[in-house]
Amino acid sequence: MLTALHKNARAQLLIGLLIGTGFGFFLQKGGVTTYDVIVGQLLLQDFTVVKLMLSAVVVGMVGFYLLKGRELAQVHCKNVTLGSVAIGGLIFGAGFAVLGYCPGTVAGAVGQGWLDALVGGVVGMVLGAGVFARLYPRLAGGVLSRGEYEVRTVPEVLGVNEWVVVGGVVVLILAVLYLLEVLGM
Amino acid sequence: MVFTYLTAPLWSPYVAGAGVGVMAVLSFLLADRPLGCSTAFVKTSGMIERAVRGEKVMEHPYYRKYVPQIDGAWMVVVGIVVGAFLSAMLSGVFALAWVPPLWGETFGYDPAVRVLAALTGGFLLGFGARWAGGCTSGHGISGTLQLSVNSIIAAVFFFIGGIATAMAIYGFPF
Secondary structure, eight states, X not given: OOHHHHHOHHHHHHHHHHHXXXXXXXXXXXXXXXXXXXXXXXXXSOOHHHHHHHHHHHHHHHHHHHHHHTTSOOOOOXXXXXXXXHHHHXXXXXXXXXXXXXXXXXXXXXXXXXXXXXXXXXXXXXXXXXXXXXXXXXXXXXXXXXXXXXXXXXHHHHTSOHHHHHHHHHHHHHXXXXXXXXXTO | OHHHHHHOSOOOHHHHHHHHHHHHHHHHHHHSSOOOSHHHHHHHHHHHHXXXXXXXXXXXXXXXXXXXXXXXXXXXXXXXXXXXXXXXHHTTOOOOBSSOHHHHHHHOSOHHHHXXXXXXXXXXHHHHHHHHTOOIIIIIIIIHHTTBHHHHHHHHHHHHHHHHHHHHHHOOOO
């Protein structure tokens, strides 16, 4: 682990900026910083978003587990908590469809010139996140911690070597992507 | 050759996705953090509250967890704006506009109507992302690539909620 670098607050500002710049560049080039492409995905008419996300997972997963094997990265996972991810996921999904951008692509849309993303999306997100922060003390002991299970990663659940799971997921994702191409989606 | 690639208006989603995957790996290596976006928005709301209401905001339980300050995670979102701007400028597709075509065809081209909808959607997105503890990048990509069961469930619910809502708005295609 590059611990000294992780603790260097000034270097982290630059690293964040550079990683974000690469991220935004690829999102825009991939075509997912537009409302029509994202809503087209949610209407199951345009599979660009799913293709981009699954490709990112394949490359990211192999890279991450290579780093982890060399002790250059560690797992950042929480227990399964359905009160958080299921309910929050549905609220997020509703916002995803109404806004037509997600938190990363809304920033990319701003960079591309979409003013609805800036004046509506970013302002709305700051307000929504701020209201959540206000409600957090009341939600924390209740619904947010409901349905918690001591379950973290798929290899832990299955009790097998992580590379077996990585290999299986790569094959599965490639099969899904191949199927999408065959179906012309 | 490289330059024509940089100025192309659109890349294959597989190539662009692979690039995003590399950025996610770099985030784990260089910042020991999943590549996510939604904490930046709550940090911003905290910074605004701090400017208005003063230092007591820093003692709020949620802002002790997500300190309202400009840090690496916050700079990622600034970077996304910069990166998308560079990409759009290189391919000549940068343009200021208020109403996306699909929205306009269905609900008309009044910017105020679109902004009102975007504000509502943005509110739900910011609120829901913090409720779920991450977004399409934090859970959907960075969590899934770690094979986190919690993140995979979150991603499934993002799409269940998104597909149901989009179809309620635009009608079911089947």
